Amino acid sequence: MSIERLVVIGGDAAGMSAASQARRLKGPGELEIVAFERGHFTSFSACGIPYWVGGDVTERDDLIARTPEEHRERGIDVRLRTEVTEIDLAGRRVRARALDRGTESWTSYDKLVIATGARPIRPDMPGVDARGVHGVQNLDDGQALLDTLARARGKRAVVVGAGYIGVEMAEALIKRGYEVTVVNRGSEPMSTLDPDMGRLVHRALEGLGITLVNDTEVTAVRATQDGHVRAVVTEDAEYPADVVVLGIGVRPETGLAKAAGLPLGAHGGLLTDLAMRVRGPLADGTVWAGGDCVEVLDLVSGQERHIALGTHANKHGQVIGTNVGGGYATFPGVVGTAVSKVCDLEIARTGLREKDARRVGLQFEAVTIESTSRAGYYPGASPMTVKMLAERRTGRLLGVQIVGREGAAKRVDIAAVALTAGMTVEQMTALDLGYAPPFSPVWDPVLVAARKASAKVRDR
Structure with missing residues (x-):
């Protein structure tokens, strides 16, 4: 009997849940599993990063559910610091680059899981690439922010955006002893709430000593001569900053899928069926996707939505792994909790x-x-x-x-x-x-x- 190969792109919640569940159902003699991850870690809790930055969680490794070594012990070939750069659907193969060596190679697959996650929105404006400006999406990002905080010249922080990440990071920085300003383009923080409920959050932020600037758009970041951030600029004011955290939100990381011709929804996420199999003839029934790179059905509105949450990603992975492993499972949708x-x-x-x-x-x-x-x-x-x-x-x-x-x-x-x-x-x-x-x-x-x-x- 020939051995099938499952290739997984992305080593966090959805990807490694899929790989682990498939391995439970099929042993190495039936299914070879190769997982590509461009970062240094697998199966980590991105949701816990603000609490690590704020000091509630003291050790980075506490946020790791399963290490690459643990996955390898279970028969999953995890390749860290390896970025997939191309999907060849017709040839059923992916091209990957070893980031530390710069070498590239092709790996064939019988079944493919796309779990590329989401990327923080980084606005296109002058100075946004200055040192000390951080998005926070993975453990590498969290460590980079902590390193900046450790060597910062002052104690002034600006958070751009007042959604979940922005609010949580503002609190984390307050705990680190920073003077925090949150610049928010909405009328109230937490746009996932109606404004009347967001106003309650507004009062709580001010009660912590956080300065909240609503109805304001950031237009530029200013840097010192040596390239480190020194201020955030809006149309009406300039806010001094020794560190800036971007909490504007995330977008599905679907550049690979789009280049391969796979179908994307209105929010830029991959479209799948109830079994989390990617729709369309190009996928040919051999491509699955889950986690922050997909859109899901909203059971209340009946429309597709993009919701980046670890709870959904882990469920997607379980569904995908069950189906890849020869079982049957579906993901019916969400209500947006x-x-x-x-x-x-x-x-x-x-x-x-x-x-x-x-x-x-x-x-x-x-x-x-x-x-x-x-x-x-x-x-x-x-x-x-x-x-x-x-x-x-x-x-x-x-x-x-x-x-x-x-x-x-x-x-x-x-x-x-x-x-x-x-x-x-x-x-x-x-x-x-x-x-x-x-x-x-x-x-x-x-x-x-x-x-x-x-x-x-x-x-x-």
């Missing part, structure tokens, strides 16, 4: 924002309630704000946003399950949730919002 924090303020969202619902033509009712994390009389009860969107007429849950202290963020999981199940807000009011005074009021804040939304739908 995400959580974060600013100091002790927890931030969560799932489903659609108001502008998302409008964009896809949904009419809705929106309600916002104030409640507490525990019974009001129980020590430690803290305020919590819940916003809920329900479809007009049907009452179908469309989205939930939660901002509060301890116990706020993970409550969004209630809504995530309800969204996945297609529940109405009236059905949610009857959910049998756990209750005791140390954990929740008699009516959980999510259910209070559901009651209010249900009443508003009925009144309408």
Whole structure:
């Protein structure tokens, strides 16, 4: 019996989950696995980098789930510092360059997994390549930022962007003793929330001593004569900086796939079927893709979205590895659940924002309630704000946003399950949730919002 070869491009969550799952199902005598990774690490937690930079996680290696050596022990040929530069679909082979030696070679495949991830958005503006300007996407990026912080001439930092990465990095830099300014082109931080909920995050950032500049676009970065960043420039002002962190977001890393002629969606991500197999005749049923380089189905709006999260990437990898290994699995889609924090303020969202619902033509009712994390009389009860969107007429849950202290963020999981199940807000009011005074009021804040939304739908 001939041995098939699986080639994996990308050694983080999706790629190595796929490789590991395929190996569980097929041994080395049935399937050879070669994984190319252009960095120094495999299977690491990019989501943990802000906490490493901030000192909550003390060791870089704590963020590594499985080392290259551990993968090799399991029969996966991991080739570090090797970048795939071309995919030849017709010939079923990839060209790779050994970055430290500069040599190139072709490797054939029977099955191919594209898990190239996403890259930080780096705006095209003067000075953005100055030393001390950092994007943060992998462990090499995190180490480079820590090295800059260790030798910085001063303690002034500017974060460009106020999304998840921007907010988390701002907090990390505050913990490092930096004076932090966040420049945000939106009206409020956390554009994944509606502006009224983002305003709560705004107050929390200011409470940490962070200067937040909204409705402002960065136009240039200025450097010293020796090429190190010294300031960030906007149309109206200049903000001194000894270090700059770009937290503008990420784009799918799909240059290889595009050059090979594979189909991309509206957001630049690869398009796959439910089995995570790349669509189209060129892929010929032998190419899979997963992680931050793909677009996924939004189960609420019915449209394709690009969501860069490790939770999805690991699930994609499991699905791909199962199918490559001869089993059967599918990835049905997402509802857009995400959580974060600013100091002790927890931030969560799932489903659609108001502008998302409008964009896809949904009419809705929106309600916002104030409640507490525990019974009001129980020590430690803290305020919590819940916003809920329900479809007009049907009452179908469309989205939930939660901002509060301890116990706020993970409550969004209630809504995530309800969204996945297609529940109405009236059905949610009857959910049998756990209750005791140390954990929740008699009516959980999510259910209070559901009651209010249900009443508003009925009144309408």
